[in-house]
Amino acid sequence: MTKNRFKQARFFKLWMDNPQSAVIELVGQIRHEGLFEPEIIDLNPGSVLFHEKERNRYIYMVIEGEVELRKSVEGEGLVRVTSVKHGSMFGVMSFFSGHKALTTAVTVTPSQIWKLSKKDVELLLNSDLAVASMGRQLLISNLMERYSQVVELNMQLHTVNRALEHERKHLDDTLKKLRNAHERLVHQEKMATLGQLVAGVAHEINNPVAALESANEYLLEILPTLFESPPGGDFKLMREFFVDGLKTGTASSIISRDQIEYFRVYVPELKTADIRRVLQLSEETRLVARKLYAHGDIKQLMVALKYAEAGMHMRRIKITSARISSLVKSLKRYSRHESSGETECDLKEGIQDTVHILGNRLKNIELTVLIPDGLPRVIFDSGELNQVWTNLLVNACDALNDSGMIYIEAEETPKWLVVRIGDNGPGIPEDNWDKIFLPHFTTRNSSGNFGLGLGLSITRELVYRYHGDIIVGRSTLGGAEFKVKLKKAE
Amino acid sequence: MKPELAIVCIEDEAEVLESVVMDLELFEDQFIIEPATSVQDARKILDTLNSQGIKVALFICDHLMPGTTGVEFLVGLSKQHEFRYSKKMLLTGQAGLEDTVKAVNEAGLDFYLAKPWKREKLQAIVRDLLTKYVAENVQNVLPFMMSLDSEVLSDVMRNRKSLTDM
Numbered sequence: 149m150t151k152n153r154f155k156q157a158r159f160f161k162l163w164m165d166n167p168q169s170a171v172i173e174l175v176g177q178i179r180h181e182g183l184f185e186p187e188i189i190d191l192n193p194g195s196v197l198f199h200e201k202e203r204n205r206y207i208y209m210v211i212e213g214e215v216e217l218r219k220s221v222e223g224e225g226l227v228r229v230t231s232v233k234h235g236s237m238f239g240v241m242s243f244f245s246g247h248k249a250l251t252t253a254v255t256v257t258p259s260q261i262w263k264l265s266k267k268d269v270e271l272l273l274n275s276d277l278a279v280a281s282m283g284r285q286l287l288i289s290n291l292m293e294r295y296s297q298v299v300e301l302n303m304q305l306h307t308v309n310r311a312l313e314h315e316r317k318h319l320d321d322t323l324k325k326l327r328n329a330h331e332r333l334v335h336q337e338k339m340a341t342l343g344q345l346v347a348g349v350a351h352e353i354n355n356p357v358a359a360l361e362s363a364n365e366y367l368l369e370i371l372p373t374l375f376e377s378p379p380g381g382d383f384k385l386m387r388e389f390f391v392d393g394l395k396t397g398t399a400s401s402i403i404s405r406d407q408i409e410y411f412r413v414y415v416p417e418l419k420t421a422d423i424r425r426v427l428q429l430s431e432e433t434r435l436v437a438r439k440l441y442a443h444g445d446i447k448q449l450m451v452a453l454k455y456a457e458a459g460m461h462m463r464r465i466k467i468t469s470a471r472i473s474s475l476v477k478s479l480k481r482y483s484r485h486e487s488s489g490e491t492e493c494d495l496k497e498g499i500q501d502t503v504h505i506l507g508n509r510l511k512n513i514e515l516t517v518l519i520p521d522g523l524p525r526v527i528f529d530s531g532e533l534n535q536v537w538t539n540l541l542v543n544a545c546d547a548l549n550d551s552g553m554i555y556i557e558a559e560e561t562p563k564w565l566v567v568r569i570g571d572n573g574p575g576i577p578e579d580n581w582d583k584i585f586l587p588h589f590t591t592r593n594s595s596g597n598f599g600l601g602l603g604l605s606i607t608r609e610l611v612y613r614y615h616g617d618i619i620v621g622r623s624t625l626g627g628a629e630f631k632v633k634l635k636k637a638e
Numbered sequence: 639m640k641p642e643l644a645i646v647c648i649e650d651e652a653e654v655l656e657s658v659v660m661d662l663e664l665f666e667d668q669f670i671i672e673p674a675t676s677v678q679d680a681r682k683i684l685d686t687l688n689s690q691g692i693k694v695a696l697f698i699c700d701h702l703m704p705g706t707t708g709v710e711f712l713v714g715l716s717k718q719h720e721f722r723y724s725k726k727m728l729l730t731g732q733a734g735l736e737d738t739v740k741a742v743n744e745a746g747l748d749f750y751l752a753k754p755w756k757r758e759k760l761q762a763i764v765r766d767l768l769t770k771y772v773a774e775n776v777q778n779v780l781p782f783m784m785s786l787d788s789e790v791l792s793d794v795m796r797n798r799k800s801l802t803d804m
Binding site: 365421508512 | 654657659666667672703732753754755757
């Protein structure tokens, strides 16, 4: 017995140090004992010993060479699971469990394989001889080896998972940074557009403000005269002149020199300024003025004219302040931003506000706006839709160099509200039709415009966001046309 | 004395043009004030003035107007013989740097006043420019002493006298 145990221990050590030798020794021992004739085959690389999902009736031992165990993966074909080198076994699981093989075994080098059939294994394990325990040891060692492989694989898996998690976080961060950068660019573009608009609006307000300040100053100067009771106390007369001044239309207030010279004949003693005032009055009041003059009532006439002048200044104040407030109203409406998810807005109002805001930019543009009344509302945030119109109109103005023709037409189709904005400029070459919506695409040589070339890309983004569409083409005037399709509100 | 010099004002917004004309009324005894709402309008007026032998002492021009802009108009004027010596000013809020430089370099712009303006400032500038024009182009400056800068004009008279004395 002791001799046997010693042999066993030695065999185990041999297998640990040199598995190939251990197997060869076992084979030799089996032959020596005459147990059975080991079936040993020589194979070329690429030989299949058994297929996945087949029944497997053998245990295989690699004496020389290398065998790869592979498993088929959907979409990838055969994937290497592990390699079995000399001194190791394979086919063990399916042999003992009777289940189908888990893998396909293929030689990858010229190999020498020892096939043990069920009978061989039974003979080997059930014999009284030392070979039995050698065989058992071999079996257990192989299983242990497999097990340690599993442990190692699990550790590797853990490491890989950790790395993956780390990567995922890194990607998340990068994605967040990218989104932020994009938001910033969109915001910058908005600010640049807003900057241009603010400059435009400031200029637009300048004119009425100048007229307003002037009228106000003059009125303040006249007031003391008005507060004194008029000589003769004819309030009715003064009121008539005041009301007349108030009603005078703007068109009649620019009096030419010819008119003044023509009228001077009737009132030779009056100063040019006063003659101008008289000519700005209505016909009836002018007659009254002439009558006063004819009666020699020059002083009363002068005071009455002061009342008329006061009326005219008040009229100017009324008109200019109305113009300023309407501009401010449009500005407020233009930039209104309802943040409540899906929003609707009125198409005609938005376009009118945008045109109003652009004001002086369109001064030399012949603008035709054809939007029928009673169109349904569209699904779009009004502030963002105005941004779209602004971008398209400003682009058109740039292409026209601020002088030319632009049309804005809207019509309803069964599915959409379609708006077409076209100009009579040079147009856009067909090669560029898909490029112009890309960020940073610009053909402008910057002449004081603040854009970053993002205008159209952001415009399209906005349109898409509300499930609309924007298409570029040729306008009926020969230039460029942008067709914007908008979803109708229920 | 009937005025033989004119001030031509070109501004397309009526309310603003009214204000300008009112601010210039104090020069009306000696200068004809001609308002125009566009360059086209102004050109017609210039033809009429020309045919009546009236010279333009000063142009007051807005810039951004439908049709020809103010700067373009002024540049055109400086090439015309009859208006080479007229004083030219821009009264505007909308001339960019490029256009203004063009006006200075190619049209000989004499002054740029931004809108909105203070009445006193406009009147002071106009008085100054009219004085310059009169000093450079008018034989008898005496009638203008009241309405324009009398100090400058008396200097001019003195200098001219000394020249003729030589």
